[in-house]
Amino acid sequence: MVSFLRPASLAKAACLAIGLALMAGCTTTGTLGTVEAPRPAGDSARHAAMVVDGNNGKVLYQANAEAQRYPASLTKMMTLYMTFEAIEAGRLTKSTQIPVSTHAASRPPTKIGFRPGQTIDVDSAIYALAVKSANDVAVALGEALGGTEERFAEMMTAKARQLGMRNTVFRNASGLPDERQTTTARDMVVLGLALRNRFPQYYGYFGARSFDYRGKTIRGHNDLIGRVEGVDGIKTGYIRASGFNIVTSVNSEGRKLVVVVMGGDTARSRNAEVEQLIERYLPQASRGPVPVAAPAAATAMMDDPSRPQALVQ
Template identity: 65%
Template sequence: MYNPLPLIQRFFAALALLVLLAGCATTPPDSVLAVPAPAQKYAAIVVDARTGKQLFEVSSTAQRYPASLTKMMTLYLLFEALDSGRVSKETQIPVSDHAASQPPTKMRFRRGESIDVDSAIRAIVVKSANDVAVAVGEYLGGSEDQFAAMMTSKARQLGMTSTTFRNASGLPDGGQMTTARDMAVLGMALRQRFPQQFHYFSESDFMFRGRLVRGHNDMLGRVRGVDGIKTGYIRASGFNIVTSYNADGRNLIVVVMGADSARQRNDHVEALIQRSLSPTTDGAKTRLMFAEQ
């Protein structure tokens, strides 16, 4: 549901919360306060993934464009197919004309080529490859539209009540919406449901056909304990990220949406992690849950 406050009130409410946050973080205040400038795009939430407690939020139930965070659900359904035995890591996924025609970022496959499931997972996680995400959707759903319906159905099963998927990649579609809260639920679900596959989200590069493919999730290696998950950007969304922190007995899911740049987004995530690990943090006690499969 949308926040009932008028837009300008929501902006100043978010700003006030972030001023408080800046006082608790070691990151310079300017880098924190710069993030929510486009109030119609910004949203954030931090959840303790072990308890489901909400530690921080701003506009976490407001509708936002997921961009490539969409691919987290594409991967969720691919991991389910692996678990059920429908596919193996060696299964070849064909690339159709429709998949090959997707705009970058992509692996630049041609029609008739194929990619094995293991490489497809890495291409989606590391490269955020739109052509591969669509090929996976077509393979599992019969068509991308049918796969998007499967994605939305799975979202409801997980408790993502405000998310609608229209494609497998996150490329612009006015009907494809989510919330920061729902993305946190999905991040928690991926870790808890597929611990044996979660290592993919910590990869920052991979080899494919003799060349090194590098990723752009700069949170990996920046903060000790960060082990995934996914970035996203389209013009309508701003810079989005879902980040998993897992160290020293703490497991956090941090979602930031709508930043003006990747640098602002990453600075903000780091500040939120620092705040959430502080023993003086007095977070809300709201519990986020997702349904068992």
């Protein structure tokens, strides 16, 4: 999914002053300190990246952040956002059994593997999405919440607009290929911030490296969790058209980042870029704690970094 920019002193400061709404037009070059400039994980046609301070929403870095990209399984972040909302509203509990339809069971891997008519409890379903990125379970949740996957996708898009994800359209619950399903690195940052700020009680799901289901231990494939200090989630994604995507949350000694990299040629090169971005920008992040932001505040904080405190509850 992207192209690549490198920040420079005065030009970068000007971009930040203008705010995220205008940053798509800012291109800067140069280096910062003694840390090497991040190297893109993929070709410029698919690559995009963004780094935001998780405490105040300040944009620290962006490359093609407003360019249209395919989300792949990053889509499941929104499926889970809406699942968490349903739990809070009492429409679901963690023990609610979710039926698996013929359509859901027929989804291609990655999947858990169900026969039509079987069920999965909501708690296990959340783990199946956050850890395994199971397409069959994502569709089952979407159908349970929306009646049909198509209707659920419309609900997902409406929720995206409510959160300030202005350039995202969802067409399914899983992220499986659909040329009409697009997003941007910026919008994925907004969603990552909204998940952490709106649902801190559920955020631990995104940091799990495995879960037990039906007597088996099912392991995930987010290699940054447990290997890179401070990384505590969130989600990976891949389809052929998108390349390797990731939204990564970092929390280290009160400093927080949300890092998005899209369009990597391999998972390894994508992860290497994320590590470079963390190394470079974590020292620049502010120290928390800060009050928990309202869901829409994540977008407002990014669009106007000069007013972060007025945007939190």
